Amino acid sequence: MATTIAIANQKGGVGKTTTAVNLAASMAATRRKVLLIDLDPQGNATMGSGVDKYDVDNTVYELLVEEKPVKDVVESDTTGKYHLIAANSDVTAAEIKLMEFFAREVRLRNSLKAVQDDYDFIFIDCPPSLNLLTVNAMAAADSVLVPMQCEYYALEGLTALMETIRQLAEVVNPGLSIEGILRTMYDPRNRLANDVSEQLKQHFGDKVYRTVIPRNVRLAEAPSFGAPAMYYDKSSTGAKAYLSLAGELIRRSEQRASAEVSS
């Protein structure tokens, strides 16, 4: 069974896409079978995986609207290490089309049923809003990973986001949990970032990942190389941080699995 994780935060520019792409690449590097789904019409996760969003035959539009099977719409990232379902501006139309359908919130969940045994991890890169696409991601996911920057007001936004996720889960997916909160673009020399980070740990305890993603130029420039940072500079602090996040995720899921067995 695949573990499906939605990467979401309705705020833009917090590192969702960077996390989705680099986590997918890191999990693939640990020999996990990975599917990355780009649900953002901006197609940044698609381009960041080295796939040209202007030159793809299929996107999540074909998956969600035309109900093409996953195996017919996947692309590989440039190095063939993980699978991708691409997005581009067509996906904006998908969101509108979805409105017409019965059970429109669970289209993604239903389409992923057929590939549960083909992947270890399915990551979903969400758009920076709480639209029907994001609701589809939440309905399909086992858990939500929330990237955030340790800034002023960040906690307020996060508390609101958590409440929204809880309410959404009640309606479309009672089993949905918070996978974890990831501190991104972290600068340890910034006192405010340290303060916010401390408050975050007080509020959310061990939901906050131990791994911190530092601000790192390699992560920012990776999309212009059309590849996750770890494919061209494995030794960069950014690439290492995402590898360690992958390790933390694997350990946590193993701990959960063994807790379930013993309970």
Ligand code: ADP
């Ligand atoms: P989102 O998907 O939440 O909108 P992105 O992942 O696209 O956010 O990140 C926003 C911008 O910040 C991008 O230009 C990205 O390259 C840059 N960025 C993200 N994470 C880092 C990081 N750890 N260090 C430096 N730049 C980063």
Ligand code: MG
């Ligand atoms: Mg994004």
